[in-house]
Amino acid sequence: MFEVVAFYLFAFLTIAMFIVTVTTKNALYALSSLAAGMIFISAFFFLLGAEFLGAVQIVVYTGAVMALYAFGMMFFDSINDVKESVANPKLTFLLSGVIALLVVAIFTAPIVGANITAHYPVGISGEHAGVVVGNAQDVGLVLFTKYLVPFEVAAVMLLVAMIGGIILAGKKMDISVTEMAEHDIDHHRTDSEIEKDIK
Amino acid sequence: MSITLNDYLILSTIIFMIGMYGALRRKNLLMLFFSTEIMLNAVNIGMAAISKFHGDLTGQMFAFFVIAIAASEVAIGLGLLILWFKRHNNISLDSLQSMKG
Numbered sequence: 001m002f003e004v005v006a007f008y009l010f011a012f013l014t015i016a017m018f019i020v021t022v023t024t025k026n027a028l029y030a031l032s033s034l035a036a037g038m039i040f041i042s043a044f045f046f047l048l049g050a051e052f053l054g055a056v057q058i059v060v061y062t063g064a065v066m067a068l069y070a071f072g073m074m075f076f077d078s079i080n081d082v083k084e085s086v087a088n089p090k091l092t093f094l095l096s097g098v099i100a101l102l103v104v105a106i107f108t109a110p111i112v113g114a115n116i117t118a119h120y121p122v123g124i125s126g127e128h129a130g131v132v133v134g135n136a137q138d139v140g141l142v143l144f145t146k147y148l149v150p151f152e153v154a155a156v157m158l159l160v161a162m163i164g165g166i167i168l169a170g171k172k173m174d175i176s177v178t179e180m181a182e183h184d185i186d187h188h189r190t191d192s193e194i195e196k197d198i199k
Numbered sequence: 200m201s202i203t204l205n206d207y208l209i210l211s212t213i214i215f216m217i218g219m220y221g222a223l224r225r226k227n228l229l230m231l232f233f234s235t236e237i238m239l240n241a242v243n244i245g246m247a248a249i250s251k252f253h254g255d256l257t258g259q260m261f262a263f264f265v266i267a268i269a270a271s272e273v274a275i276g277l278g279l280l281i282l283w284f285k286r287h288n289n290i291s292l293d294s295l296q297s298m299k300g
Contacts, residue, residue: 007202011210018214018237022221027229034233041240044207048251050259057243060266065236065273069229072277076229076284092223100216107208107245142256143263154267161271168278 006047014040027073035066052136072169207248215241228283228290232276239269 017037021030038061045054143151218241221234243262250258284290 003202004200007206014210015213015217018217021233021237022217022225022230027227030230030233034236037237038240041244044210044244045247047202048207048247050247050250050262053243053247053259053262056263056266060270061236061240065270068273068277069232072281073229075281076290089224092220095223096216096220099219100212103215104208104212107212107249138256139259139263142260147260150264154264158267158271161274165274165278168275169281 003047006043010040010043010047013037014044027076031066031069031073034069035062038062038066050135052139204248204252207252208245211241211245211248214244217241226292228280228292228295231292232273232280235272236269239265 014037017033017040020033021037024030024033039058042054042057042061045051045057215238218234218237221237222231225231225234243265246258246262246265248258250256250262280290283295287294
């Protein structure tokens, strides 16, 4: 009973938050509701017995991704309303519906098959010792044996992404605006504008 | 009455649809990134649910890798977005038509 109530409560909250994210005109509201939706999604992972995944969801999404977006938004004029022009909204609805139906078909097709056996059943690490282990231990055992190579590739990919992000966003960051005098800042801005005109 | 796999998959589909709607409807590149995050999270819910109801940990593993990919996508994408904003002073999708395709 508790599970049913929790599922429907968090389902309602998550859907409401994400609808706010995709429909609001204010970028700050979108960011805040997206962060709230991410936290509510971690509740589903806890309900599903994937405690480690739930903790990772909170740490990575609301800790790292949302902070990155918040810092990134300092570069944009996020106070103003988002201006948009939509050419044909009916096509959007049609495409969304068709793609959603396709996703349902893709996800339910293997379940219709119903002869799937678990390669890595839950609780394998405690089987031979005869003890009950938690989800984090299970995840660790599978992640560092069967999925060791993808794990290392993911680590390299994250390193590449970090270096790429620094190089892309960090251009001209050798000039510190806070240490410059008011006159120098104005002078610097005119310099960059002249540069843009030449291009 | 208890929650079945179908309920989780329906929820996952609804959230994916919201994200897809956002990705198609919004013309702001930042909103496009938010919609992508929503879609990735919807898929994560589906994979965690299948992992639970089939008693198999592979779904959770894939969810971890999806989270890792989402994090690196944000880092690179936001870097490109800041670069674009510095050059053109807006992040509208309509300004990305230099090739006139």
